[in-house]
Amino acid sequence: MAATHVNPTRMELTRLKRKLQTALRGHKLLKDKRDELMRQFLELVRENKALREKTEKALHSANQNFMLARAGMQEEALNTAMLAPKQEIQIETGVRNVMSVEVPVFHVTTRTPDTNDMFSYGFAFTSSDLDDAVQSLAACLPDLLRLAEVEKSCQLMAAEIEKTRRRVNALEHVVIPQTQESIKYITMKLDENERSTQIRLMKVKDMMLEEAHHYKDASL
Amino acid sequence: MYKAAVIGDYDSIYGFAALGLDVWPTGDDPSETAHLFRRLCEDSYAVIYITEALAETLESEIARYRTAPLPAIIPIPGVSGNTGLGLRHVKRSVEQAVGSDIIFNDKNG
Secondary structure, three states, rough: OOOOOOOHHHHHHHHHHHHHHHHHHHHHHHHHHHHHHHHHHHHHHHHHHHHHHHHHHHHHHHHHHHHHHHHHHHHHHHHHHHHOOOOOOEEEEEEEOOEEEEEEEEEEEOOOOOOOOOOOOOOOOOOHHHHHHHHHHOOOOHHHHHHHHHHHHHHHHHHHHHHHHHHHHHHHHHHHHHHHHHHHHHHHHHHHHHHHHHHHHHHHHHHHHHHHHHHHHHOO | OOEEEEOOOOHHHHOHHOOOEEEEEOOHHHHHHHHHHHHHHOOEEEEEEEEEHHHHHOOHHHOOOOOOOEEEEEEEEEEEEEEOHHHHHHHHHHHHHOOOOOHHHHHOO
16 A cells, blocks of 8 residues: 555556656666766775875975974064065866766966965075975975865765765655555556446346346246 | 965964965964854855864864865864874765765774
């Protein structure tokens, strides 16, 4: 018996059959979408993990260099050196469509064409440790930007995969079985009605014949 | 045109100024920090790097921007060391997508 009440009519049956067809088609499409998303996600997340481990290590050593630079310089001198940055990063964002998930793509442009042009201070009053530190940080900047792109993509795709998975499961385990059940219920009900009509007609025919020809008397 | 920002304690982030990223040092007041963070998210920043120590205190704020297309909020280790928060975030993505963690299994047993 169907979980929800359905009218056992032919119209309802046609409607349900059409619904089942749509559900099956949607289920197949969503399942394909989920599988492809998952494949791309796993690829991306592996890259994400590798990038993160790499940049974290690089940042760690850069931080150590900065600690060293800070220890060897007066705080005022350091603050002055960092006060007016020469370089500026501008990010142009685009959108890449991965299976209907819009993930960001970053194009980075720097203010001065030379990316190595980053020392915002004269070399006279700063220690060489600071130069090393800035250089080591600059070296991991491209990775950092790529990491931002990849990690954001992963987050967006993970959310989409979760949504798609829920939809697939809802169709597979709820909508499709329920519709099938309802269709079965209506078909059986209609068949049953037909049989009972048939029997009723036969019975009526019997009764009419009986009345017309007095079969009953003859048989007696 | 978007920019990139770095937020965290001054010692961890001042170097990024030389590279052309906007540096936003935070003070001791947590509510002010949260306010600053929210302002940066609404501003024209495509990427916001945040130190792991600070990210830990702003977890709920960060979660709000997870599904938004921009900005990308990326935890980075500060001078106080690596807390593993960044990798935990990646791990959470995997769990959300797959249902269980299949990438980091080999490492964490």
